Amino acid sequence: MKRIILFVLLFACLASVPFFTTREYIYSLIILVCLYTILSHSWNLLGGFTGQISLGHSTFFGMGALVFRYVWLKGLPPYLALGVGALSSLVLACLIGFPSFKLKGHYFSIGTLALSMIALITIQNIFPGVSFVPQEYLKTYSLLPIYYMAIIAAAVTIGVIYALTRSKLGLALISVREDEDAAEAIGVNTFRHKVISMSLSTLIAGMGGGVFSYYVASYYYYVPFNLDYSFDPVLITFIGGPGTVIGPVIGSICFVLLKELFAISLGQMNVLIFGIVFILTILFLPEGLVGLMKKLRKTKKVQAVESA
């Protein structure tokens, strides 16, 4: 209960930020954090909770962006378009995602990687151009509606994941991660749960794509299909803490801040640093930063007990 109150308070704070400042830089930082939170939580649901390490989330992210942009320019209100984009990702997942569950373990990872590469190349060839927004829209362009959409979408995502950790479904997903055979033996339909996890995950990824497409005014159509959007959430989630609610949020904040810090340097310095931290995390901190905080808290408690 305490956590829910804290979460609602935080959301209210974020929602009231525009009353205190009009600096667009702050808005875009928060939008970026929300965007990466959505994307990495979508990955976290499949990779962190269900243990299916996908290297192809950019496919669903890109699909959401593509369809959002199309229906939004056709005149649909943005929030409806967001839903349509998310649903289109789910449809794509039905076509190509679910069959990939025939693959287990590392076969799934490299199979999804191949799928995302196919998607990237195909989009590059079919839509080689830049996606523009109309001139009239640019005249009244403001970050505020985008800002609200981003924080609402992120809040919905975190809410869904939080509800999931409290539910039987979440437990079933974790059992699939820990041991598929054992889960099957105690009566968890592993295939069905993987499909549920993938559906939710792709819905969230598609929503993230929609937010991206709403935020970035003009971009090459293939940009949201870039493999970076498959790889970044893996780094963010593992560093933050896979299988936790707060982990990907912490990871996203660090990621965006590092990105800003090295914005002028050539190459992606933040990915370089995150890559090194990622390797260290896998080796020494399988539970990520969240696990580290837990450990520190425990040792503090032990020290307090000892000194008492």
Add this chain to the structure above:
Amino acid sequence: MLHFAQIFSYGLISGALYGLVALGLSLVFGVMNYLIVAHGALIMMAAYITFWAFVYLKIDPFLFIVIVTPAFFVIGWILFKILFQSLMSFSEGEKIKNSLLISFGLLLVFSNMATLFWTADERAISTAYTGKVFDLFGVRLPYIGLGGVALAIIVIIALHLFLTRTYFGKAIRAVSLDHEAATLMGINVNRVCLVAFSLGFALAGIPGILTALHAFNPTVSFELTNKALIVLILAGFGSIKGVLIGGFLLGAIEAVGVYVMGTPYREVFGLILFVLFLMFRPQGLAGKKA
């Protein structure tokens, strides 16, 4: 027809490179179930080092093999000690998963480092024999490509002979079959794994040289890892003999793809084949059903 023969022969030449690219990955996976997806990044690093050696020291790329291969052996040795030794005691699935993740991190680190050091520009070595072609009934075969094919065949046969004819090679094969049984036979499994891992790294040096002879940039690391994985699944995970055939097969299929659909879709054919194999025949062409 001549057009097709031309495209097809280019396909086979790239196929030889793909086989070489997959070789180290296949060896390491076969012996200890480590899936080192950073292999493409290692090859890219080797390519940049070769490029430097050519530009600043005027060393011929083909001669540079003698230096770059031992150097990568040492790098592999060090990285194994630092990063990969702790995974040895894990179960098979955990080993694959963790090595995949760690080497995935390495892949990102190496390719971003390359962008910082060498920028994202296209580079290529132009030697005296670059661009020279051998005319075979109207089909133009570049000498570099022919050298690559010869190199691939020699290296793969040499590795095969090493694994089947020498004492240490047999120990490596024994370890790949069963770690515990190999230990009982008096084989130092840790040592064999260390050497096999470093050998896998050393084998990244040779395709690195061939890569340097063509145009390349830091994104080549992803491309090559991707090719290596496709060849690996065609050949069957961990098979050395299958790698050469798998490489040529991928090259040939890409060539047919280019002929039918045009160059932009070159990669897609291999990838679709890859997904189909993953789903219906994960043991590869030659492997038996598990």
